[in-house]
Every structure is written in C-alpha cells, then in structure tokens.
Amino acid sequence: MRIRSVLGAVALTALLTIYVVVVASRGVALIRTGEPVGVVLGLGVLVLxxxxxxxxxxxxxxxxxxxxxADELAAAGQLPVDELPRSPSGRIDRAAAREAFETARLDAEAHPGDWAARYRLGFAYDAAGDRRRARASLRLAAKLRRDGHRGV
Structure with a gap:
C-alpha cells in the first residue's frame, strides 16, 4: 500500500511538472513579445x-x-493505530473521532514540547475531518522533532 501511495504522488507530481513547464513556456513567450502588456501578463503567468x-x-x-x-514511532512500538469504528461506507464514526481527538488534544496540551504527541494530535484532527489543523499539527511535530524536542 505504501508503494502505491508513493507512486501515485510521484505520478501527480510528474503531471504537475508538465503543467508547470507548459505554463512557464507560455509566460516566457509573452515576455519575449517585448510589448508592455505581454511582459506584464507573462510575469503574471510565471507566478503560477x-x-x-x-x-x-x-x-x-x-x-x-x-x-x-512514523518509522521512529513504529520502531518504538508507539505508532498510533487507527481502530476507530467505521460505517459500512468506510466513514469514521464522528463520536468516536471526537473522543479520540479529545484524548490526543489533552496529551498534546500536557506535553507541549513532545513531537510524538503533536504527531498523534495531527492524525486525530484528520480522523475528526479537520485536514487543515491536521497538517498544521504535523508541521509542528516535524519542527519539534527537527529542533530536538522529546518524542518517542
């Protein structure tokens, strides 16, 4: 499953690379016209x-x-396991997700410098359906780990 995910991400990145090259070439072509409107539009197009x-x-x-x-937590036997109940369609039970989130939130608040607690909170946010906060929590966990804060 992990290899399929990585291959999917690489494929999407390759498609985006093609898009970037095509759009950038159009922006450069507009700039090369030398006309003020073309130059301004070309610069604007290059921003994308x-x-x-x-x-x-x-x-x-x-x-x-x-x-x-994840690898570090798995090696220490502390990788969080997704055992939340799901509906037949695969959706996570919201009440269970809220309960798991509350546990992770309290743990993260009790250990503000612990990257592993922030990591678990990120996945609790994700299970609760808040992807924006999940990413923010995972970014903070990565920063804490990089800065040498406690973890595992």
Missing part, C-alpha cells in the same frame, strides 16, 4: 508555476518528515 512548485515542494518535505516520524 512558481507558486505550484513551492507548494508541491512543501508538501513533499512534510510527507518525508511524517514518514520519518
């Missing part, structure tokens, strides 16, 4: 590929950091 590259690079860095944290 730069933004796309920056965002994709940020997500790859986070993915690598999350995988390293």
């Amino acid at each position: 590929p730069l933004l796309a590259v920056a965002l994709v690079a940020r997500e790859w860095v986070l993915a690598v950091a999350v995988q390293r944290m």
Whole structure:
C-alpha cells in the first residue's frame, strides 16, 4: 500500500511538472513579445508555476518528515493505530473521532514540547475531518522533532 501511495504522488507530481513547464513556456513567450502588456501578463503567468512548485515542494518535505516520524514511532512500538469504528461506507464514526481527538488534544496540551504527541494530535484532527489543523499539527511535530524536542 505504501508503494502505491508513493507512486501515485510521484505520478501527480510528474503531471504537475508538465503543467508547470507548459505554463512557464507560455509566460516566457509573452515576455519575449517585448510589448508592455505581454511582459506584464507573462510575469503574471510565471507566478503560477512558481507558486505550484513551492507548494508541491512543501508538501513533499512534510510527507518525508511524517514518514520519518512514523518509522521512529513504529520502531518504538508507539505508532498510533487507527481502530476507530467505521460505517459500512468506510466513514469514521464522528463520536468516536471526537473522543479520540479529545484524548490526543489533552496529551498534546500536557506535553507541549513532545513531537510524538503533536504527531498523534495531527492524525486525530484528520480522523475528526479537520485536514487543515491536521497538517498544521504535523508541521509542528516535524519542527519539534527537527529542533530536538522529546518524542518517542
């Protein structure tokens, strides 16, 4: 399953790379016209590929950091296991997700410098359906780990 996920991410990144190259070439072509409107439009068009590259690079860095944290927690026997009840369609039971989130939140608040607690909180946020906060929590966990704070 892990290899399939990585291959999917690589395939999407390759498609995005094609998009970036095509859009950037159009932006350069507009700039090369030498006309003021073309130059301004070309510069504006070049912002999109730069933004796309920056965002994709940020997500790859986070993915690598999350995988390293997962490997470290797994080696210590502390990797959180998703045992939340699910509906027949595969959706996580919201009440169970809220309960698991509360436990993870209290743990993270009790241990603010513990990257492993922030890691678990990130996955609790995800289970509760809050992807934005899940990513923020995982980014903080990666920063804490990188800065040498406690963990495992």
